[in-house]
Amino acid sequence: MKRAAILLALLSTGPALADSKQPPAALSYTQLADPAQEARAKALMETLRCLVCQGQSIADSDAEMAGDMRALVRERVAKGEQPAAIRSYLIQRYGDYVTYDPPLSWVTAPLWIAPLLLLLVGVLLARRLFRKGSA
């Protein structure tokens, strides 16, 4: 009886929500009136990581914090700020992790240099082998 009552009580519980009950920021779900500005804002939002749902961009995420970040991006774009400046503002706060388009640094340099190096090794290797074959 007691067990059944506990199970029944568990059925009626709601999930514990980790969100506030406040309405979202004005520009988090509303596009900018100027289509060109909205396009710039959207392009930037798609390259910024949601810090709550970390596989998603802030354009895709429904987390409240992603909404706040969208509102921030749109407000700043509407004020005429360059997307690159908004990105660097966020990188200053959260590090390179916040962008899906990380700037070139000592950490990211191997991503760019390694393919070139491997290609070079490949060419040298091929040249040596072909020379041997013709001789």
Next chain:
Amino acid sequence: MRRVLIWAPLVLFALVFGLVASGLVTPADRTVRSAMVGKPLPGLDLKPLLASKPGIATADFAKGKPRLLNVFGSWCIPCIAEAPQLLALKRAGVEIDAIAIRDTPEAVQAFLARNGDPYARIGDDPTGKAQIALGSSGVPETFLIDGQGRIIDQHIGDIRAEDVPAILRKLEAAK
């Protein structure tokens, strides 16, 4: 030379294999730390959320005494768990300011009445602007600010009883 070199591909493979395997077994750390630690507090000017307490202004943090800046919400469950530790810190003489994220005066009043009130000031951050300015990615988070208004550390998640001595030590060292 040849006899050594012939093992190179296998060694290379073992290295890559080891790297991938270790990445698979070590749990990923998904916390995003603020890049503002070590830098001066960003310019904040937040309206008071409650009539009984002042809001948050950056200038108030450069008055010689280290302070805590707690990012919280009345809607945040771990913030309730953290409340007794903040009260313990207050009893130890620490001054604690707060930024309330997406909150209302009524809800915060009720939260403080129920869980105790450790705060000297509470700033209102209705759209998370101050939270983003601090590089905070959730609630609760607590920033340690030295007497010159520089962020010296960030505590992510609720402060547990075992974290209190370390926080007191860091604040003491920042004097």
